[in-house]
Amino acid sequence: MTKVKDIIQLFEQWVPVTYAESWDNVGLQIGNLDSNVEKVMTTLDVTDQIVDEAIEKDVDFILAHHPLLFEGLKQIDEKKLKGKVVHKLIKHNISVYSAHTNLDIVTGGVNDMLADRLFLQNQKVLVPSITEKLFKFVAYVPQTHTGSFIEAIGEAGAGHIGNYSHCTFKSAGVGSFKPQKGTNPFIGQEGVTEQVEEDRIETIVKENLLHTVIEVAKKAHPYEEMAYDIFPTVNNDQTLGLGRIGEITTEMNLQDYAETVKKAFNVPFVRFVGDADKIIKKVAILGGSGKGYINAAIKHGADVYITGDLSYHEALDAKEEGIGLIDPGHHIEQIMKQGVREYFVQNIEKLPNKVEVICSEHSTEPFQWK
Structure with a gap:
């Protein structure tokens, strides 16, 4: 169950x-x-x-x-x-x-869902907050179990690089070991040195998945004791954070784009701030209450910033700055x-x-x- x-x-x-x-x-x-x-x-x-x-x-x-x-x-x-x-x-x-905020930040989370609903192209994080650390995970597996081992750790999240999963490198070699008293070896017998054709499996694992991948790897490995190494890397995975910024495929004015946002999120109305005839190309969006990040949208060169719970003074300041605002409400989350x-x-x-x-x-x- x-x-x-x-x-x-x-x-x-x-x-x-x-x-x-x-x-x-x-x-x-x-x-x-x-x-x-x-x-x-x-x-x-x-x-x-x-x-x-x-x-x-x-x-x-x-x-x-x-x-x-x-x-x-x-x-x-x-x-x-x-x-x-x-x-x-x-x-x-x-x-x-x-x-909550972890679902806002994560790749594929709330802010990506919102940006995808608007079909934004060339999406980037609006407010970076986390850079994921990567580790190299290396394990030594008898060649009879290489395929099932790679599949298991891949399903657990190892080897994800961009839009590719199950990315590994395999090199062949010979492993040796001598089972001691009280062991129950998968291969060999107590007190006898054994040599086994093994594959060295290398892959990349995100820090937050490292413990899970190791536990899954141990279950998928046939030996009583799995030999493995963990190496920190100097390269990191993608930067995560709140909000997204991207481009729309067809330019339109602010008033028309406000109508597009209204239809995309199926809301009865939206509030917008700015020149109704302002041409919109670059769009920033942040789900929930994002009035504290208007300056981030300005810094990234957004023509319009979409978020909920906008108040009078932020709207007035944004109008003076020349950036458009669209408030479709908090509930679009x-x-x-x-x-x-x-x-x-x-x-x-x-x-x-x-x-x-x-x-x-x-x-x-x-x-x-x-």
């Missing part, structure tokens, strides 16, 4: 908790790592209505973008909203996991529901047992329009 810990381990191969900002609260918030999971539901927020939906649909595990527990919870009072929600989740044995579901569907075979993954159908958008 698939456990909560299995769901988390699979998800964190893509979205490590270490990517989250220091002030954030991510990871398992309610639940037991050893609880069984048959159905997962993705959601932007965890509200009373969302929990009712999870109960109705027999959901065991809620994966949310916005943390349910952010500030310290000093008491669980059922007469108060937060306490009511927490009590209901515990009563129905529903685990809650949050991936709900795009993560389908994006996270697709990740699980594509990797479902890595779980001990298949689980059903659904998106919440309830909208948590608090605003209404007349």
Whole structure:
């Protein structure tokens, strides 16, 4: 049976908790790592209505973008909203996991989903925050098991270079060893020196996946003791961070592009700031509340910056600076529901047992329009 810990381990191969900002609260918030999971539901927020939906649909595990527990919870009072929600989740044995700024930052996460929805070309990170470290992982494998070993570590995330996976280098040699008393060797016998034709397998592993890859490698290796080396490298993987900036394929004015954004995110209206006839080519976008990064968009030469929760003074300053702004609301981050579901569907075979993954159908958008 698939456990909560299995769901988390699979998800964190893509979205490590270490990517989250220091002030954030991510990871398992309610639940037991050893609880069984048959159905997962993705959601932007965890509200009373969302929990009712999870109960109705027999959901065991809620994966949310916005943390349910952010500030310290000093008491669980059922007469108060937060306490009511927490009590209901515990009563129905529903685990809650949050991936917030780490899901914003990671490659393929919220900001990439938003940029892709707008078909931005030549995408780059708007606000760099993390440069992933790379390590070289070297293992010595009997040639009878080379293929299955490479496949196993590749599935665990080793050997990912750009858009290529399972990248390894293999060189043949002869390994020797003498099993000592009390061992149970896969090849050879106690007290006798054995020589085996082996392959030296070299690959690249991201720092956050190193522990997982080693554990998977040990399970895939036939020997009692796997011989392996870890080497730090001077080269790093891609830089990660908040927001994305790219180019649209067809230039248009700000007013028309605001309409494009409105349709792309299926919102009833957008607010925009700037000259309606300003020509738009370079676009910056940052999901959620990104008013603190307007200067980053200006620095990168964006013609327009798209983000939520813009206020009067930031809008006024941006207008004076000459950059366009489009505010489609905070709720467009709900795009993560389908994006996270697709990740699980594509990797479902890595779980001990298949689980059903659904998106919440309830909208948590608090605003209404007349």
